[in-house]
Amino acid sequence: MKDTVILVVTGSVAAYKSALLARRLMERGLLVKVAMTASAERFITPLTFEALTGLPVLRAGFPQSGQAPMEHINFSRGARLVVIAPATANTLGKLAHGVADDSILSMLLACGLPVMAAPAMNTQMYKHPAVQSNISTLAARGVTFIGPSSGSLACGEEGEGKMEDVETIFAAVMEKLGGVKDLAGARLLVTAGGCQEPIDPVRYIGNRSSGKMGLAVARVAAGRGAEVTLVAAHMEPSLPGTGTPEGIRVIRAQTAVEMQEAVRQEFVRCDILVMAAAVSDYRVESPAAEKVKKKSAMRLDLIENPDILASVALEKGDRVVAGFAAETEDHLASGRKKLMAKNLDLIVINDVSRGDIGFGSDYNEVTLLTRDGKKIEIARATKDVVAGAVLDHAAAIWRASQAMEQPEAS
Ligand SMILES: Cc1cc2nc3c(=O)[nH]c(=O)nc-3n(C[C@H](O)[C@H](O)[C@H](O)COP(=O)(O)O)c2cc1C
Secondary structure (H helix, E strand, C coil): CCCCEEEHHHHCCHHHHHHHHHHHHHHCCCCCEEEEECHHHCCCHHHHHHHHHHHEEEEECCCCCCCCCCHHHCCCCCCCCCEEEEECCHHHHHHHHHCCCCCCHHHHCCCCCCEEECCCCCHHHHHHHHHHHHHHHHCCCCCCCCCCCCEEEECCEEEEEEEEHHHHHHHHHHHHHCCCCCCCCCEEEEEECCEEEEEECCCCCCCCCCCHHHHHHHHHHHHHHEEEEEEECCCCCCCCCCCCCCCEEEECCCCCCHHHHHHHHHHHCCEEEEEECCCEEEECCCCCCCCCCCCCCCCCEEEEECCHHHHHHHCCCCCEEEEEEEEEHHHHHHHHHHHHHHHCCCCEEECCCCCCCCCCEEEEEEEEEEECCCCCEEEEEEHHHHHHHHHHHHHHHHHHHHHHHCCCCC
């Protein structure tokens, strides 16, 4: 039996994004039942949601003769939660004051379910004391608010009030639902952190990778039921005390060669490999056995490190291999080239020249390219949210390859 989520759509320009949200929730195996206010129908049609979800939409008006009369009560039965996205000032205000002047508000008051809301409105509207007071009232009653964020609004103004990004709402809903173990049975191998190549016993060549992105992939995958092995190079901050985040097996690897050894050993036992570590392209040819004394100039001879990703991907069989590409220019062209040349199924391209995302940040903004030609943009979001999206696409490729291997029913 699938978990059911009620998606309430209200009258804002952001309503078109709810169709994407419905799809994301369905991709994660949820049943999505949509309810629309009369105003929402001015922005997007119930037909769109009925076609997407395959289920009838709960509409605001009174039931016609012959239609189920108690749908506003029965509609939410068995559902796990309600998410209102976008949530208008009007609907939030009515909900805060117990107004039930249509089927949607009646359903919201009668459902007894946890409610999440993603407000969307003009900045002045959002900041209005009446709206803020309604939001506080609802929050005090347990409604979880997602956003809004700041940005350019449909009204042409810039400021707070923009509906939070679909990917962030989706991740918040999934977190609230908890326990959706859609990756149970999948074995994930993840690399994270920055490799360090010794110059002598005290110095090394390193890079600015913090390991946060790879750790997020490992953590989110484990939370979704996958069996996870993390090959960790240098992490910033370092992994917690015991060195083992809950539910994740950690193998330490400092250099590219150590990482290659660990990855090659574990690769045979995995279904999906996500290489998020920043592996040094070069290492010192002959690291000094003793600390090199200070001198006026120093010369280091570097030799090329193995290309771990390419070496395992060439023998990948039906495993799914995803790589990260940290680029500072020509992002898409370089990413596409790596995807094809290294025989990857998926590449995650991030722009590491930006200070507000990437290295060391808790946020990222990436473009995913798949071998079959898909391009998916993930807007700036926390690394956990980005990790969830990367896992969704990698897992979809893996499931498709599994399905192709199933013998046909006789
Ligand atoms: C073009 C347009 C865009 C609108 N966008 C929003 C919005 O983003 N947020 C909001 O609170 N109201 C917005 N409104 C006003 C609501 O649609 C209006 O308050 C309506 O009564 C909301 O009804 P509902 O809450 O039942 O959906 C917009 C109105 C128009 C005409």
